[in-house]
Amino acid sequence: MKKGFMDFFIEANADVFCLQEIKLQEGQIEMGLPGYYTYWNYACKKGYSGTAIFTKKQPLSIQYGLGIEEHDTEGRIITVEFDTHYVVTIYTPNSQHGLKRLAYRLSWEDAFLSFVKDLDKHKPVVLCGDLNVAHEEIDLKNPKANKKNSGFTPEEREKLTQFLANGFVDTFRYFHPEEEGHYSWWSYRSNCREKNVGWRIDYFLTSERLTPNLQCAKIHKDVWGSDHCPIELQIEC
Template identity: 75%
Template sequence: MKLVSWNVNGLRAVMKKGFMDFFETADADVFCLQEIKLQEGQIEMDLPGYHTYWNYAEKKGYSGTAIFTKQKALSVQYGLGIDEHDREGRIITLEFEEYFVVNVYTPNSQHGLLRLDYRLGWEDAILSYVRALDRQKPVILCGDLNVAHAEIDLRNPKANLKNSGFTPEERDKMSRFLASGFVDSFRYFYPDQADSYSWWSYRTNCRERNIGWRIDYFIVSERLAPKLQGAAIHSDVLGSDHCPVELAIDL
């Protein structure tokens, strides 16, 4: 089973930059998107063989998530069921017979950490939510989690210690999440691999020079670890400031 996750930084824009070529080549069983920047009815996509699930932000042209899946979900939940966290279309949960898929677009703490307090509250809420799901059946969580967990996950850690996405507070929340019974699938296979990033700033040719961050993840319940078959970062796929990430798992 193959799953792909991609922050497309605007689905309408990336559709003009080869999205469907990658989508068709990937042939994923589950394809998760973040930052679609859409409202309902603003795009038409022909996806034969896929069921589609969309969660739009109230604010136009902002945030939003989607999942395209070959297998119809048993149930779907949009949001966390917490009003303050459910206005930006940041989460979709699909229930299947033996597992959950949770697609997440974590709020950015913003320049100057203006939204850090909100972000930390979100982290507590998402952990509580996912742990409750995990008590029912295993969870596959993916998406743009807007944090480089360890120094190996970005090119210039010392210069970014006080910047959004690499603050001690955000990294501690990720550590707490993983310690609660979850596995970072990429690090499961490549614990020491450096220079593997999924996001690059548009400034100063960062992508060409591979000055990036790994902030896009597949995280799974620990009991799924023996079923993991592979993880990949498709850094050669263009169209967004993020690239797709992939998980192969025997389910």
């Protein structure tokens, strides 16, 4: 909020605005967002995780989490339902340094895929989130050096491959299948942002049947204020 968030929010004028890793508890921040319905999912642990959705149109329904107790204490998912589709904001667990949380992350991925497949049976899905994985070598600057590191392990990459194989589209790669140098996250270390030594770990994924409705997908690499930058999907739903 102190680094230009509201300036970008107003300029973007998005119909739906998704946030991940908000690191807030209820009442910690006041945001004047006239014209938007706001929904927050806070982690039980203070200063950790969490998600939010702001939408101009009032949803038909809102669901927080997966409905699975072991996966719903960290505020990682909000699902809003509209007439023709669902929108899901998601913050995938990080497998952490030394891959200490890899096993949990993989079980979470299986539960999340099952959840989204169930949604997709009823209405198509637009999913926005920090998935904490660079899918292919083109999606990070130094793939060879990171093959055993969190966010680029074979196991994590395979989970995203499986997700897409179940009827979903990586919208940025739909429009830019072979373009290199497009990243959404940069380490604060060693001037990585200035050097564009980054990772593409933030995605809009949609149900395949929405492909004819896709208009464009963007990464706003010139918007600073976080170690991530905003991403955008324009779609006719």
